[in-house]
Amino acid sequence: MKKVWKLELLRILRTRSTLLFLAAALALSVFMACMPVTYIKFSYEENGQEMTLNGPAALAMRKRLRSATDGEVTPKKLAAGLAAYRENTARYGDPNSKDFPVGIYASELFPYAALTARLKEVMADADTGAVPDYAAISETDALGFYDRCRIHVSDLMRMEQRDNPDAVTLAEKMYAQIQPPFYYYEGYDSNMAEYLGLYLFLLMLLCALVTAPLFCAEYQTGADDILRSTKYGRRTLAAAKILSALCVSVTLFAVCMTVFLLISNSIFGWDSCRTSLQMLFSAACLLPVNIGRMQVLVTLAGLIALLSCVSLTLFVSAACRNTTTATGLTIALCLFPSVFYMMAGNDLAAWLRVLLPSGALGGTNSFFYALTFYFEFLKIGPWTVWTPWLMLAVPAAEIPLFLLLAARTYVRRSL
Amino acid sequence: MKNHTDVLIVSLNELCSFEEFCAGASQIPPMAKLIPEEFTSCPLSRKRSGMEIIMEITLEHVTKHFREKRGIKEAVRDVSLRLTPGVWGLLGANGSGKTTLMRMLCGIMQATSGCILCDGLDISLSGGSYRERLGYLPQEFGFYPEFTVRRYLEYIAALKGLPDDTAKFRITKLLTQLTLDEVRDKRIAKLSGGMKRRVGIAQALLNEPELLILDEPTSGLDPGERVRFRNLLSELSRDRIVLISTHIVSDVEYIASRIAIMKEGDIFLTGTTPELISRMRGQVYECVIPPEALARCEQNLHIVNLRNEENGRLRIRYLGGPDEIPGAVSCAPCLEDLFLHLFPQEERNTVI
Numbered sequence A: 001m002k003k004v005w006k007l008e009l010l011r012i013l014r015t016r017s018t019l020l021f022l023a024a025a026l027a028l029s030v031f032m033a034c035m036p037v038t039y040i041k042f043s044y045e046e047n048g049q050e051m052t053l054n055g056p057a058a059l060a061m062r063k064r065l066r067s068a069t070d071g072e073v074t075p076k077k078l079a080a081g082l083a084a085y086r087e088n089t090a091r092y093g094d095p096n097s098k099d100f101p102v103g104i105y106a107s108e109l110f111p112y113a114a115l116t117a118r119l120k121e122v123m124a125d126a127d128t129g130a131v132p133d134y135a136a137i138s139e140t141d142a143l144g145f146y147d148r149c150r151i152h153v154s155d156l157m158r159m160e161q162r163d164n165p166d167a168v169t170l171a172e173k174m175y176a177q178i179q180p181p182f183y184y185y186e187g188y189d190s191n192m193a194e195y196l197g198l199y200l201f202l203l204m205l206l207c208a209l210v211t212a213p214l215f216c217a218e219y220q221t222g223a224d225d226i227l228r229s230t231k232y233g234r235r236t237l238a239a240a241k242i243l244s245a246l247c248v249s250v251t252l253f254a255v256c257m258t259v260f261l262l263i264s265n266s267i268f269g270w271d272s273c274r275t276s277l278q279m280l281f282s283a284a285c286l287l288p289v290n291i292g293r294m295q296v297l298v299t300l301a302g303l304i305a306l307l308s309c310v311s312l313t314l315f316v317s318a319a320c321r322n323t324t325t326a327t328g329l330t331i332a333l334c335l336f337p338s339v340f341y342m343m344a345g346n347d348l349a350a351w352l353r354v355l356l357p358s359g360a361l362g363g364t365n366s367f368f369y370a371l372t373f374y375f376e377f378l379k380i381g382p383w384t385v386w387t388p389w390l391m392l393a394v395p396a397a398e399i400p401l402f403l404l405l406a407a408r409t410y411v412r413r414s415l
Numbered sequence B: 001m002k003n004h005t006d007v008l009i010v011s012l013n014e015l016c017s018f019e020e021f022c023a024g025a026s027q028i029p030p031m032a033k034l035i036p037e038e039f040t041s042c043p044l045s046r047k048r049s050g051m052e053i054i055m056e057i058t059l060e061h062v063t064k065h066f067r068e069k070r071g072i073k074e075a076v077r078d079v080s081l082r083l084t085p086g087v088w089g090l091l092g093a094n095g096s097g098k099t100t101l102m103r104m105l106c107g108i109m110q111a112t113s114g115c116i117l118c119d120g121l122d123i124s125l126s127g128g129s130y131r132e133r134l135g136y137l138p139q140e141f142g143f144y145p146e147f148t149v150r151r152y153l154e155y156i157a158a159l160k161g162l163p164d165d166t167a168k169f170r171i172t173k174l175l176t177q178l179t180l181d182e183v184r185d186k187r188i189a190k191l192s193g194g195m196k197r198r199v200g201i202a203q204a205l206l207n208e209p210e211l212l213i214l215d216e217p218t219s220g221l222d223p224g225e226r227v228r229f230r231n232l233l234s235e236l237s238r239d240r241i242v243l244i245s246t247h248i249v250s251d252v253e254y255i256a257s258r259i260a261i262m263k264e265g266d267i268f269l270t271g272t273t274p275e276l277i278s279r280m281r282g283q284v285y286e287c288v289i290p291p292e293a294l295a296r297c298e299q300n301l302h303i304v305n306l307r308n309e310e311n312g313r314l315r316i317r318y319l320g321g322p323d324e325i326p327g328a329v330s331c332a333p334c335l336e337d338l339f340l341h342l343f344p345q346e347e348r349n350t351v352i
Helices: A002-014 A016-038 A055-066 A075-092 A102-122 A138-141 A145-160 A164-177 A190-211 A212-221 A222-226 A235-268 A270-274 A293-319 A323-343 A347-355 A367-372 A387-412 B004-015 B020-027 B029-034 B098-105 B149-159 B163-178 B193-205 B223-236 B250-254 B273-278 B292-302 B335-342
Strands: A041-046 A048-055 A375-379 A383-386 B057-068 B073-084 B086-092 B113-118 B134-137 B210-216 B241-246 B258-263 B266-271 B284-290 B300-307 B314-318
Touching: A002 A016, A002 A235, A002 B149, A016 A055, A016 A190, A016 A235, A016 B149, A041 A055, A041 A102, A048 B086, A055 A075, A055 A102, A055 A235, A075 A102, A075 A138, A075 B149, A138 A145, A138 A375, A145 A164, A164 A383, A164 B223, A190 A235, A190 A323, A190 A367, A212 A222, A212 A235, A212 A323, A222 A235, A222 B134, A222 B241, A235 A270, A235 A293, A235 A387, A235 B004, A235 B029, A270 A293, A270 A323, A270 A347, A293 A323, A293 B086, A347 A375, A347 A387, A347 B300, A367 A387, A367 B163, A375 A387, B057 B098, B073 B098, B073 B266, B086 B098, B086 B250, B098 B210, B098 B241, B149 B163, B149 B193, B149 B314, B163 B193, B193 B210, B193 B223, B223 B241, B223 B250, B241 B250, B258 B273, B258 B335, B266 B273, B273 B335, B284 B292, B292 B314, B300 B335
Parallel strands: B086 B241, B086 B258, B134 B210, B210 B241
Antiparallel strands: A041 A048, A375 A383, B057 B073, B057 B113, B258 B266, B284 B314, B300 B314
């Protein structure tokens, strides 16, 4: 078995299309880890002149300006940020207008902006969800920020989960696990996090494309008959092929994700991984984790989705007669949850993204979005479950199922 | 220390001679089926104690059904056959069930009913120990486009469980034998049809199989290559069973020690070439006709050959009786005549 597995692994790795996809995955890991920093722009004033920085220089400037406010998010910092906002808007007008001095914004408002944005968020109206103007937020509100966070989560859940009071209770319980204070360190931003999700999706697609021809290419060319009539037989061959596909996928994933995370975190700063999830995306995020742990969770969800998708692809490959059909079906299955969720966005779409192996990766349907932006719960009989947990558990359970189906389909083919 | 196989052989030797054992192998399947695979993992045909057991394949009432949209198709119908060393030709029209039968012999397909025994053991129970003794070239020889000839053969040799040094030796030998030396490092995809076919034959021969199954092995070969290939098969047939499926009569006419003719899933006839040809004695005639008579002859007679004579007349060879055309003379039949007699629809497709 070990010998056949080694042979199959080498054969897959020597295939031109595989090499092409592997090279593309590695190149994309570098490209996509480097891209988000290029979107950063920052304007400031120097010697009375407005200067604009781009890319790493802009990031460095932002980090420098926020160095004083980085770290623990204290009510005092929030109150100071609110006071600075009020003082400067009274003096210079609306910060969003063109007349507001760039230099003042950079030196006085920007250092607190990430903190005050969360303060504004948690002060949202309980019934409408509309955020108030800073003028309507008092220093007392700022000092009671962490209490407001809990109230905000309850309000938000009541608003979004009108028909599911269990979800509200569950969300409140989950949020109670989050121990204040939050932390904020300038660097890692939401663009980078979205690129992480997007890269995981592309990685899954590439692994699926590597896997798609595994069985059916041999049916198509007739090589299969020769292989089946050799000493080790169909069962050993099926096991070796499946194991090889999983090995290639896991190794590729490990290498590419290591490269991606090393580059992206090195660019944005490893200290920014300590930022609380609640400070970067929404104060209502239900998990008590920081950005570093979020990366681990999203990567884990990506690995599970990728393995589940590869397993499904193996099954498709074992069942199809030619590579064109298998590849077409694989691409369709990878894209379907994203497209359907975007178009439909109803309960069916929510369930499909949980049930389909590729559902945890892609666009707004992805695990990353479920973790950070949307607060969805699904009902399974009498139980209410937070969607991200299902997005981890269901594809994980599907891996052995699809692998068994793939092996059975291959072994029983032609019999 | 003796292994399990030795013990089995020795204990059988105490009861009967090897020849008796071989001859009776097909009669003892119930007992043989009880023998676990570990006891039979060494091919029985290998020389042991100076004696050699010759392989024998027995097909017992083998039937294969396929489910189709229109219902059940019977691809192979109650075939019983005993294959002994030598070249066996499996002749039949396209769709007569040859490939299905061959795939069952290779263990790729399972019979719906009946069984295939190798030296008395059901091949579906023998597993790897049977496949170790088998070489198969399917009708469509598939390969990985990235492989060079040498790397492909190394890959198949490893799948056949050959040790590295044995594999190296046999690959070198086969490359020379099949005149593939010059293209050993070329990608198979870049080779001509004939060369690809030779690579296919090489992979089938890598494990020096005792049972060599070749499905339409000469398709795509030019006449010269076909002749060379036939000679090679004759050489190879010593001490092994070579089963060649074809609808090209000349592929097997001169080299097959026995021929089985399949029709509609059934083994219709078996015998040596002379035995089979003798069935057509007195049924093949030749005569010369004017061109204007051809249309009428084609309507009424089963013409198997037609040739223009120098005087503008036509010489026809037909299957039938002497009275059908006055002046027709009986001529010596050949296997092709029998084939065309059995498969008249193949007349236009057959390559002679």
